[in-house]
Amino acid sequence: MAMSASSSSHALLRRIGGALLRRSFSASASAGSDSAAAAGYHVAGGPSYMRGAVFWEPGRPLTLEEFQMPRPKAGELLIKTKACGVCHSDLHVMKGEIPFSSPCVVGHEITGEVVDHGTHTPIEIINRLPIGSHVVGAFIMPCGNCFYCVKGQEDLCESFFAYNRAKGTLYDGETRLFLRSNGKPVYMYSMGGLAEYCVVPANALAVLPHSLPYTESAILGCAVFTAYGALRHSAEMRAGDSVAVIGVGGVGSR
Numbered sequence: 001m002a003m004s005a006s007s008s009s010h011a012l013l014r015r016i017g018g019a020l021l022r023r024s025f026s027a028s029a030s031a032g033s034d035s036a037a038a039a040g041y042h043v044a045g046g047p048s049y050m051r052g053a054v055f056w057e058p059g060r061p062l063t064l065e066e067f068q069m070p071r072p073k074a075g076e077l078l079i080k081t082k083a084c085g086v087c088h089s090d091l092h093v094m095k096g097e098i099p100f101s102s103p104c105v106v107g108h109e110i111t112g113e114v115v116d117h118g119t120h121t122p123i124e125i126i127n128r129l130p131i132g133s134h135v136v137g138a139f140i141m142p143c144g145n146c147f148y149c150v151k152g153q154e155d156l157c158e159s160f161f162a163y164n165r166a167k168g169t170l171y172d173g174e175t176r177l178f179l180r181s182n183g184k185p186v187y188m189y190s191m192g193g194l195a196e197y198c199v200v201p202a203n204a205l206a207v208l209p210h211s212l213p214y215t216e217s218a219i220l221g222c223a224v225f226t227a228y229g230a231l232r233h234s235a236e237m238r239a240g241d242s243v244a245v246i247g248v249g250g251v252g253s254r
């Protein structure tokens, strides 16, 4: 399920029972007009802060907080979030069913626009994902360098599980999210997608064709490929196969 960021409302509605989390705060409140923020960020410094939805502890509602504008490091991109899905993995964290560092920003099914590259980011990455690119992010963010990544098993990336899943950070052991008021670090569940901007390692981003809408495409990064992987690799289904489907949930119905 994906909801787009709206410029008309600042309300945050949460209905866990209906598996609905509508993110509808506005980038324009902190950044001037959307177009000015997107066009001006890279060359003029852009906004100095953003807002994001923070998970504090199980059973406590998310709160909207202001953050210092996150800064990408080498090999990372700053993405202006356009849409973010709500996956049950996020809800597991929010219910305390999956232990995770807190406070943190959940949300790991994003689409967005590239607005900056970390310094010393290789030119090949900048050429592949230039400023203004439409992108979709992946739930598992491969480092590209570990034992598993180099042999094409990015879903087992050692850095992702050792740092992001175990500590809520990126691969230098640090988060990119700090509260505006007191500088307190806030951890990242994947890229921390329920925020106006997020920092994402380049290996976790794919170009989203302009023909595909931001909102509906957000689930590509987790729900769609979870179902695809189950069908293609676990069940080894091929076109033309006859199958019996027993139970269809949120992932299966994609």
Ligand SMILES: [Zn+2]
Binding pocket: 087, 088, 089, 090, 108, 109, 139, 222, 223
């Ligand atoms: Zn997910």
Ligand SMILES: [Zn+2]
Binding pocket: 142, 143, 144, 145, 146, 147, 148, 149, 154, 156, 157, 158, 159, 160
């Ligand atoms: Zn890796």
